[in-house]
Amino acid sequence: MxxxxxxxxxxxxxxxxxxxxxxxxxxxxxxxxxxxxxxxxxxxxxxxxxxxxxxxxxxxxxxxxxxxxxxxxxxxxxxxxxxxxxxxxxxxxxxxxxxxxxxxGLFPVQYRKLRDYLLDRKSAHCCGMAGVRDGGGLGYADLDDLLAKPxxxxxxxxxxxxxxxxxFRKEAWIMRPEEKRAALPQLRQEGNDLYKAGKTADAAARYTEALAMLEDLAAMERPQDTKWLELDKAKVPFLLNLAQCQLLLGDNYQTIRLCTEALSREPDNVKAVYRRAKAHAAVWDVAEAKQDFSRAAQLDPGLAAACDAAVRDLTDKVRERERLEKEQLRGKLIAG
Known part of the structure; x- marks a missing residue:
């Protein structure tokens, strides 16, 4: 320095x-x-x-x-x-x-964790003084020497x-519960603004951060109690928004997982059904895609035309894919 x-x-x-x-x-x-x-x-x-x-x-x-x-x-x-x-x-x-x-006296034991972090090292030995008492040491010769002779x-x-x-914006791990609750609307708004600005990955990060906070808050409550259920239900808009981001980012399996999680809380959520349908179609899961498109059209008749068009498009793509596969197979047989 x-x-x-x-x-x-x-x-x-x-x-x-x-x-x-x-x-x-x-x-x-x-x-x-x-x-x-x-x-x-x-x-x-x-x-x-x-x-x-x-x-x-x-x-x-x-x-x-x-x-x-x-x-x-x-x-x-x-x-x-x-x-x-x-x-x-x-x-x-x-x-x-x-x-x-x-x-x-305890500095070598305390410092070892920071050194592990800096070196991106996961300790394989016992923690703290227990490891020293058991003869395993701290995993670093210089720290063992300092512990023996400060x-x-x-x-x-x-x-x-x-x-x-x-x-500065506090990291979630240092926030008190009331601060996490207060941060949720802000994270949602920031995510929405970033999404509208075309910054999809940044928006996804905000929604992910909010979901982690909700998990932390729910962990403080008794499962299925009123407060726990409220926090669990509050995840739905963040799950849906994150699913839309992942769909645009091409992570279709993550989109399917997020939409399924949202539907476990709100079975008739048309946004979750429709976005999952598009993700299923993108990974060629034809049966699941058709089922979700049909369900989305039932839940919201205004989506019927878009769902019918998506099913026709998927059917045409499947037929074209099958035709190309048959031609490739025929070419291999002739060449053989």
């Missing part, structure tokens, strides 16, 4: 943790006034971890594709003192934090971005 030649004084920010600014943030304002970050502020940062005595680099997040690293304050980030450090920084600042061994470490952070809660 870029540093300056300046060497500002080291200051203690917590018991066993001191800070030294390596590069001040642009437009940092008054250096004497610390920044103020409320709970659920978002930090995006790069980091380097070094052994203080030798300077050996234990890790450098800039070498991993999953960067910068993200942290939401007050949401239980396992390496708690990292949050303490970042909350003293301003966006663009680079600072080094010296952490004494007595503060690092050393003073230097953590260099480059705070790329810091946003207050009102400045």
């Amino acid at each position: 870029a540093t300056t030649n300046e060497a500002p004084d080291t200051v203690t920010i917590a018991d066993g943790i001191s800070k030294r600014v390596l590069s001040t943030a642009p437009d940092s304002g008054s250096a004497s006034s610390p920044p103020s970050y409320p709970t659920e502020s978002h930090f995006a940062f790069d980091f380097v971890v070094r052994v203080a005595t030798t300077g050996a680099v234990l890790d450098d997040s800039r070498l991993h594709p999953k960067r910068p690293v993200s942290l939401y304050s007050g949401r239980g980030f396992q390496i708690g003192f990292w949050e303490t450090c970042l909350e003293t920084m301003r966006p663009g600042e680079v600072a080094e934090f010296a952490v004494e061994p007595e503060q690092l 050393q003073r470490l230097l953590f260099e952070f480059h705070l790329r971005e810091a946003k207050l809660p009102h400045e």
